[in-house]
Amino acid sequence: MYEEVRVPEPRFVRELMHTKRYAWLWMLLRVYVGWQWLKAGWGKVGAEAWKTGAALQGFWSNAVAVPEGARPVITYDWYRAFLTFLLEGGHYTWFGPLIAWGETLVGVALIVGAFTGIAAFFGAFMNFNFMLAGTTSTNPVLFTLAVLLILGWRVAGQWGLDAYLLTKLGTPWAPVKVRPRNVTRELRA
Helix, strand or coil, rough: CCCCCCCCCCCCHHHHHHCCEEEEEEEEHHHHHHHHHHHHHHHCCCCCHHHHHHHHHHHHHHHCCCCCCCCCCCCCCHHEEEEEEHHHHHHHHHHHHHHHHHHHHHHHHHHCCCHHHHHHHHHHHHHHHHHHHCCCHHHHHHHHHHHHHHHHHHHHCCCCCCCHHHHHHHEEECCCCCCCCCCHHHHHC
């Protein structure tokens, strides 16, 4: 019923995203973004204010406050309502450690090149939420770099653990074929 249409990629994009020739470039980008996440998360993991969620409670409280006569920090009312719900429910007590460990684990995964696309996705998701809460800092740049890592996932981890992991585990749409064991030989032994 519908005709299949294929739009070819530009040669440079195909080379960059699909060949190991640029693995070194992806590794530099991946390690930089990973280091930023590791620094941010590791400082929070050991901090008592993040273990109890008090730091996150303060951040959310400042974010949802609507100053009189000034623009609110959060642009979208639905996101302010969401954070208010989390605040009122006391969810910062478990969300604080989750953020601290999430940032740390994203950093470690990106540095060692393990499940690079997935780690970059979770990093981008955190950056996106931080930006929705009204913080800028390095979030827009890290978000953009994470999106690039998501797009280049095939090559981004080739100078890392993904070179081993993806060949052993496969991908959800193309699982690795496992040869069945010779059961009769095992029964004789």
